[in-house]
Amino acid sequence: MKPLETPEEIFRIAFGYMASKALFAGAHLRLFDALADGPRSLSELAATTGADERGLSTLLTALVSTGLLEKLDGAEEGFRNAPASQTMLVSGPDGSFADYCRDQVDRQMYPFLHNLHDVLRGRRDTVPFQDYASWFADADEASLYSESQHAASAPAAALLSALVDLSGCRRLLDVGGGSGAFSITLCRQHPELSATILDFPNVVEVGRRFVAEAELTDRVDFVAGNALEVAWPKEQDAVLFSYVSGSVSAEGVGELYRRAHRALRPGGQVLIHDFMVDDDRCGPPLPALWALQHFAFTPGGVALTPGFVTGLLDEAGFEKPEVGPFIPGMTRLARARKAAG
Ligand SMILES: C[S@@+](CC[C@H](N)C(=O)[O-])C[C@H]1O[C@@H](n2cnc3c(N)ncnc32)[C@H](O)[C@@H]1O
Numbered sequence: 001m002k003p004l005e006t007p008e009e010i011f012r013i014a015f016g017y018m019a020s021k022a023l024f025a026g027a028h029l030r031l032f033d034a035l036a037d038g039p040r041s042l043s044e045l046a047a048t049t050g051a052d053e054r055g056l057s058t059l060l061t062a063l064v065s066t067g068l069l070e071k072l073d074g075a076e077e078g079f080r081n082a083p084a085s086q087t088m089l090v091s092g093p094d095g096s097f098a099d100y101c102r103d104q105v106d107r108q109m110y111p112f113l114h115n116l117h118d119v120l121r122g123r124r125d126t127v128p129f130q131d132y133a134s135w136f137a138d139a140d141e142a143s144l145y146s147e148s149q150h151a152a153s154a155p156a157a158a159l160l161s162a163l164v165d166l167s168g169c170r171r172l173l174d175v176g177g178g179s180g181a182f183s184i185t186l187c188r189q190h191p192e193l194s195a196t197i198l199d200f201p202n203v204v205e206v207g208r209r210f211v212a213e214a215e216l217t218d219r220v221d222f223v224a225g226n227a228l229e230v231a232w233p234k235e236q237d238a239v240l241f242s243y244v245s246g247s248v249s250a251e252g253v254g255e256l257y258r259r260a261h262r263a264l265r266p267g268g269q270v271l272i273h274d275f276m277v278d279d280d281r282c283g284p285p286l287p288a289l290w291a292l293q294h295f296a297f298t299p300g301g302v303a304l305t306p307g308f309v310t311g312l313l314d315e316a317g318f319e320k321p322e323v324g325p326f327i328p329g330m331t332r333l334a335r336a337r338k339a340a341g
Contacts, residue, residue: 249300
């Protein structure tokens with residue numbers, strides 16, 4: 001990243017949270033869904049969202065200024081979704097990214113960051129939950145998080161299923177599998193595949209609901225518990241970690257990969273999808289900022305890098321670990337195999 005030179009560049013960062021909050025407010029008001037079928041006027045949007053016209057007008061100006069909405073000024077009047085908002089923020093069969101922004105990022109993650117400075121000084125008593133285990137002991141929190149995660153993970157699961165050839169795999173262990181977004185997508189693509197989702201008990205309850213809705217209860221089963229403590233099923237063809245390696249301490253990541261090696265049959269593969277910064281730890285910004293956010297509720301957590309992940313895979317006994325791009329500028333995919341024996 002080029003060092004900043006102007007006050008405007010500092011302003012953009014200092015006040016960046018206001019743009020996030022404008023997006024989140026739009027998500028709470030279901031504004032992007034209200035614009036799904038085409039332009040609407042201010043008064044129509046006020047009636048649909050239940051918002052006061054003056055406040056809504058201020059929000060609409062903010063959203064137009066950030067490029068999330070467009071204002072029409074011609075024969076047609078009113079507001080419409082920008083192309084990216086129409087694609088990502090309007091509800092489809094798996095919900096939308098707006099659901100994820102509203103329920104997980106704004107309702108849950110955002111308040112955690114309130115005392116980030118204290119946490120960085122070692123004062124964890126000022127945050128409500130110490131780690132994922134204590135956080136998801138609360139069933140409502142686990143449900144809010146995991147249901148909205150499903151909407152965000154569905155496109156990533158479709159990307160994984162296009163990138164990775166799992167033909168010939170019969171057993172997949174999806175560690176920290178959450179709602180089952182990845183297991184469901186991969187089982188749909190590979191009729192011979194069965195999956196086990198390992199996650200905390202209250203998350204497993206959410207996963208069971210999604211798997212039942214997908215009519216896959218005969219092919220997806222569950223192990224409820226902390227992945228660092230419970231026994232893992234053996235003789236797996238593939239072990240998947242999606243957005244899990246950044247949710248445990250650095251030592252915990254190594255333990256997860258050793259457990260994956262023991263759970264795999266000879267020749268089986270491990271897949272790790274997560275936020276990773278470059279090996280020089282200078283960026284890109286999105287994975288760097290995600291690691292900082294995670295630190296608020298992940299004691300001992302670090303920003304993952306390709307070198308850190310492949311080093312731990314090596315130590316765990318895997319062969320030829322390699323890392324490639326996944327969601328541009330945000331996540332990467334690491335892959336390795338257990339020796340064929
Ligand atoms: C960001 S979510 C990702 C869910 C799913 N893998 C996906 O990509 O949609 C992280 C998941 O990891 C789970 N998790 C975190 N630490 C865990 C642990 N120690 N044991 C079991 N699950 C864990 C959380 O409960 C949560 O479901």
